[in-house]
Amino acid sequence: MSRILSAVAWPYANGPRHIGHVAGFGIPSDVFSRYMRMAGHDVLMVSGTDEHGTPILVQADKEGVSPQALADRYNRVIAEDLTALGLSYDLFTRTTTRNHYAVVQEMFRTVHKNGYMIERTTKGAVSPSTGRTLPDRYIEGTCPICGYDGARGDQCDNCGNQLDAIELINPKSKINGETPKFVESEHFFLDLPAFVDALGDWLRTRTEWRPNVLKFSLNLLDDVRPRAMTRDIDWGIPVPLDGWEQNPTKRLYVWFDAVIGYLSASIEWARRSGDPDAWRQWWNDPEALSYYFMGKDNITFHSQIWPAELLGYDGKGSRGGEPGAYGALNLPTEVVSSEFLNVEGKQFSTSRGVVILVRDMLARYQPDALRYYISVAGPETQDVDFTWSEFKRRTNDELVAGWGNLVNRTASMVHKNFGEIPAPGHRLPVDEALTAEITTAFGRVGELVGAHRQRQALQEAMRVVTEANRYVSETEPWKLKTDPERLATVLHTTTQAVSDLNTLLAPFLPHSAQQVHEALGGTGTFSPQPRIEEVTDLDDDSRHYPVITGDYTSVRGTWQPKAVVPGTKVDKPTPIFTKLDDAIVEEELERLRQP
Helix, strand or coil: CCEEEEEECCCECCCCCEHHHHHHCHHHHHHHHHHHHHCCCEEEEEEEEECCCHHHHHHHHHHCCCHHHHHHHHHHHHHHHHHHHCCCCCEEEECCCHHHHHHHHHHHHHHHHCCCEEEEEEEEEECCCCCCECCHHHEEEECCCCCCEEEECCECCCCCCECCHHHCEEEEECCCCCCCEEEEEEEEEECHHHHHHHHHHHHCCCCCCCHHHHHHHHHHHHHCCCEECEEECCCCCECCCCCCCCCCCEEECHHHHHHCHHHHHHHHHHHHHCCCCCCHHHHCCCCCEEEEEEEHHHHHHHHHHHHHHHHHHHCCCCCCCCCCCCCCCCCCCEEEEECCEEECCECCECCCCECCEHHHHHHHCCHHHHHHHHHHHCCCCCCEEECHHHHHHHHHHHHHHHHHHHHHHHHHHHHHHCCECCCCCCCCHHHHHHHHHHHHHHHHHHHHHHCCCHHHHHHHHHHHHHHHHHHHHHHCHHHCCCCHHHHHHHHHHHHHHHHHHHHHHCCCCHHHHHHHHHHCCCCCCCCCCCEEEEEEECCEEEEEEEEEECCCHHHCCCCCCCCCCCCCECCCCCCCCCCCCCHHHHHHHHHHHCC
16 A cells, blocks of 8 residues: 555635636545545645735735735635535645745755755836736736737746746736836746756656646746746745845745645644654655646646756755755656636636635535536546536436435335345345446546546446446336345345445545435444644744644545445435526526626
8 A cells, every 4th residue: 555645736815716726626636535545545635725925915905904814814714615525634734834934944945055046136027006026927918939818927828838927028917907017136046957857857757647737747848947936025935045034025936835835734744643754754755656636727836846846955956966854855746737617618717707616606505516516527638617507417417316316215215115224135147247347346436536537437436326226227126025035135235236336436425425324324434524623833822723634544445345234224314415406507697697
């Protein structure tokens, strides 16, 4: 069994998250992590809210609060939403902890000592109206290479080339539409060209990656240049060098510190666990595996900049060097990037009101209905469109009429005829065939989830649900009252099928998995859920914040058929899933139309 780091993109704390965000980082990472635990692996799933940078300052100004107060508010909102969705973090924390500051500064000092942070005078974009630095991603214009109108100040999503904001044709601020002013300033740059050979050698071994992610990452090596890692801003982590640390207007780039969060969260988790060095099992052991989950707009930072930071820390660029106090750190095993989820033919846009917030979605619909839709029809390898009509159809036709109906009629017939799970009599080939089909499905579904082909994995599991429903229709247990032994065998076989199918579906549908377990007379925790804990900052007793955590050890090694126990009491069931009325489609479309 392996140790697996599930490194989940850090949602930005300048507002609540919408379902397009969790389609990229949240649900795919949780399905994978839940499966890997069930398959017997030792999983560490970490993330938190990303809380530095200009957008936080902009939103704080708009709301008339301090940046920290804004981050505090949305950190809690996001943590509550992700917990309600059932994302099974071992630790979901934040980037304004003193622990995170210390880890980021240690990383910077070592990369700098190894010679990979170079000081340069450069021209940075500033807002003429506020005097604040404009982050690259908040500047848009025409790409000077391919002519795409909508390139960002850090890269062009059309041609994939890395850019500097000053290179854009007709640059405009996304914050207020003004033309930025470019002024000279001293900054530290990560010397990416010093890692081209090491990055190329590493990427060319990543043959298991999704083809679109690997191709994009390799193409980035064609135009590599040093990348600024400091900013003229007063909200962020101080640059830990004499002459810089005391400067209140120089801070580390938010994207330098955000990706280091995967390491700092692991260290915080270890410190809170009582074994401060426990994180090393996932970061220093070359046999450990690490999977990074995000949307496609973050590939650059996870397949180029973060690996370069790690290589620089390890001293494995062209200038050599020695690892710092954390030792040699592992490069990502895989960057698992999803494409974009759109809504009703439009890109999500909070500013234009084209948005479905996670909180609003979960207030009106079951969390597993959203998880199911994203898993079976989400943006795994291409942009896809979320539509309310398709959400209603899949919920009603597949969850309610397919899986929910199988569970409900199985429990109902067992309760009505026996009141408990019956012992089987002589088994016929039709009974053996269903059992064999489901047993085989554990290997097929597990292999697909492990390869990040979750859509196909869920389709395979639901195909077997259809086979189980067909078995019930063909054996007609309602006609077997005069043959109690055969009735008992059929209902035992069906109950066993539902129980095993529930295990296959648990990574995708963790909330209903617990309900199905209980509907068949099960007790205890079948599908562990995350919880919010209020904690005190490990290095500052005056600071308190919520974290997501949980105990998921009970499911380790459960990815296999488990015999149901004859004699287990089965009560009259209630429906697991809620059927959606046709009217919800027009109601939700009207909400999207409202300004």
